[in-house]
Each structure stands twice: as structure tokens, then as C-alpha cells.
Amino acid sequence: MAIGVKVLKRPERQVSYVRATLKGMALTFKHMFEPKVTLQYPEQKSSADWSISQRWRGTHRMLTDEQGRSKCVACGLCPQICPSNCIKLVPGEDEEGNRYPLIYEIDEFRCIFCGYCQEVCPEEAIHMGVHFENSEYTRGRFVYDLERLHAQTHPVSTLWDPSDPRGQ
Amino acid sequence: MKGFLLLSILKMLFVFTVIMVGVALLTLLERKVSAWMQNRHGPNRVGWAGLLQPAADGLKNILKEETYPALATRTLFFLAPAMSFIPALLLSAVIPFAAPLPLDFDFALGQLGRFAWHGAMPMVVADLPIGFLFVLAISSLGVYGVALAGWSSNSKYALLGGLRASAQMISYEVAMGMSLIPVLLLSGNVSFGAIIRDQQAGLWYVLPLFLSFFIFLVSGFAETNRLPFDLPEAESELIAGYHTEYSAMKFSFFFIAEYANVVTVCAMVTTLFFGGWDIPGHWDEQGGVLQTLATGGFFFLKLMFWIFVVMWVRWTLPRFRYDQLMALGWKVLTPLALAYIIVMCVAIYLIEHVAGLTDPTLRSLALFGVNVVIGLLVFGLLDSGVFIRGADRRPAASEVVG
16 A cells, blocks of 8 residues: 555435425524624734634834833844845934934835744844734835834734644 | 606605615625624624624715726617616515505695595505416526626636526526426416415415425525526636726615615515415404505515525525536436426316315315425435436446456
């Protein structure tokens, strides 16, 4: 035997058309009274048996420190690793020699939501967000600048942990 | 005379409105039923519980652009939706929907003259003496709309759909027409009024003529191109069949026609086999406003039940293969209907003239006994797969002549 092929035994004589029909009808009728599985989306965003994954990678969010400043130190790793080249970073430096981003823009249309920026960030500044409602009226609104990234409030996504692959 | 005209116009308006609104709501019901059977809610956004969904769909379809395929035969392409729509609506004119309403009025309206009516008004737009023959005649006209829609679109899918539709509708019409002959034998009349009166006197025809009912129902599914016989549409094979090239309101007209046909078939089933507006017992025969309203309501309930059954079947059974469809029509239902006519002729003759049972109830009960025997035989054979074969029924190796 090469591979395990399951050979189905075909019925020699096809019995039951009437009974099979009635059985099917009974089944569909029974289903009419079963609880509905639909999630009534805009009103209801999660249910007892379903909620969005903690590892969901949605639109970004930039975390800030206690003073409300960006955690980003403009090291340039995220634009470097970004496979779709969607992060624009212009670094700046203040009088004390602290680096900070002058311009930090993410084009969410180019982004492929791989999450590398979050993985590579040494300061845990840039994060993917657990978020999916991104509608805007213009295309330009999809280039998120630093201010916008700061203003996001949705939860950040949890990175995949090799020691806990199923996220339990 | 003018009283008759006035009442006819009123009844026409009533039936037309009910049918059009009903058909619109049936599209919603269909989606709801399908949703419930799949553990979903169905449309529930527009209006309360989605009740305005048909209005939204209608509005959308009216506002949409109507397209014509470049090489379509424009006249026929334009006419085809109407040609399937008009026969479907015409049929609603002959179905009695309630007990006759006793009316008595006599008044003058200026220039128009006197309007008068005395006596019971039949609650049907046209109480035709030819009854279900009219329905059979007009319902077969619907095939023109479908076939011409398929042909005039100049598209291979539409053409195939139209061809399938015409072959299917013509095939099943034979069985459908012949399944009604036992009804004629039993009632001695083709008019719906007489058939309902006969069922009031005895039992509903579903008992003494069960196989007729079965054949009629199955052919009714095929005539209305509903699943499991929706091969003319067969979206997995033919995109949308005969109405592939249609858009906007012309597309909707095919749907209105389909649902109007469903209503007609269900109304026929109700009238011919389930007593029409008859409420069991003799209360409804007295005649009166209350009786008319109650019988109307009861007719509506029966009608809705059959419409539900049609939808229920649609969302349960898979589509037939085309050869199975033709085999079922020509090799099972047509011979069965023919044989049933003969058996019923003999049975009715024996019961009425040899056994001398003339009481309608007793006669119906005796026929019911005959039907139980035939029914067991037929359904046993159907169930064993002798008539229709599955795709996997290949000849065994020993049967193949080497």
C-alpha cells in the first residue's frame, strides 16, 4: 500500500428516495428552531463563542511614555525590516542628544500587516492593533502620521510566543 | 350589470394588490426561511425584522440601469419578462379565496347610473365555468416568456436555460394535466366553485385522490422552475439560466412571475385538494360577512402552509440531474398519472354504481382506502430506486457482457 486511500463502498442497490427526502425535510425543519449563529455585527462585535483574536494584526498604534512623548527613538529598524516599505521615518535629535521621530508615517494601504515592525522594535513603541474598523472617506486618511498613531486607543496585538504557540 | 362591473373592478384591485404585495413579501419570506433553515437570521436591517427589504430591493431594481446585450433581439428581449409575468398574474383571477359574500346594494352615482347587486357575491375575480382548464391553458403560456427570454438574449447560457425550461415545462404539463383528471372524475365539474362545494359535502380531495395530489404537487414544483427542478436557472451550471442577461426591473419581473406562479400552484393545491376556503364542519356554508372573513383567513393559512412547503423543499433538496428530471417526468409521473386515471375510473364506477355508495363522505372514504393501497405500492417502488437511478448505479461486473 502506498498511501492510505479510503475506498468508499458504494451501495449496491440505491434504496430510499422517499425516506431520504423525508429525513432531509425533517432535518431542515428542525434547524429552523435551533439558535442562530449569526453575529449581529455593528451592534454585537463578539459573542460567547467568538471574539477577535489577541494576535490579530490590525492598523498600527504608537505607544507613548508617561510624559505623552512617543516611545520611538527613531532607530530606523522598522522601515528597514518593513517588507512593503510603508513606513516613512525622518529622525530628529534634541539638545540632550535624544533621538525622536520628526516624521513617522505609515501608509496603511501599502502595509501587509506582517507585524515585523512590532517584532523588531527595541523600545516596544510601534505595535499592531487589535482593530479592524478602518473606514475613511478619502484615501489620504489612510496614511497615519505620528499624531494619529498616538491617538489610537485600541488594544495592541500580542506577538506569537514560540513557547506558547496556541496562545493559551 | 353595473353593480357586477363595480364589484369586479374592486375585486381585481384587491387581488392584484394582494398578489403584488404578497409576492414582494414572499421574496423576503424565502430568504427568511432559507436563513432559518441554515441557523441564520435572514434580512433584518430594513424596517422591522426586515419587512421593508422587498421595498428596498424594488427601489434598487427600479433605479438600476437596464442593459441590453449587443446582439440581443431587442423586441423579444423587451417583451419576454412581460410574457412570463402576465400569465402568472392572470391565473390569480380564477382562484376563489373566500366563501361567497352576501351583498345587497342599490344606489345611483350621478352620470354613471345605478349600481345594484342582490345576493351572494362569489369571492373570485372571474368565476369561470372552465375552472382549472383555464389555469392549465394560461400557465403553459408562461413557457413562452422563459423560452424567448433565453433565445433573444443571444447568450449560450440563457439559451440553454430557456431550452431546458421549455422542455421541462412541457414535459411536466402532461403529468400535471393528467393528474387533474381524477379530480374531474370525482367532482364531475372543472369549475373551482363546484369542486369546493363537492369537497365541502364530502372529504377534502387529498384523501380520496392522494396520488393526484402528489403528482400535481411534484409537477407544480417543476412547472414553477423551483428547486429541486430549477434546472433552467441552475446557477452552478448556467449562471442564471434564461435571465442571465437581464438586469434591473426586467430581472425582477422574472422573479415576480416565479413567485406569482408559486402562489398560483399553491392556491391550486389548496383549492383542488384541500377544500379551498372550506373550514371543516358546516358553519361556513351559512353565508355571511363573518363566514367570508373566516374562510378567507383559513384559505390564506392553507395557502401560506403550501408556500412554506415549497420553500421548505427548495432549501432541503438538491437539484436533479437533467436525465433524472426527464425520467421522473416521462417514466414515472406521466405513466403513474395515466394508470391512476384508469384505476380511479374503475374505482369510482365500482363504488358508485356497483357498491351503490352515493353519500359523498362514504364514497371519499372508500376511495381513500383504495389510495392507501396504491400509495403504499407507488411509494414503496419509488423508495426502492427502481424508477430513478443514482449516478453510482453502474452494472456489476457480472452483468457486463464480455
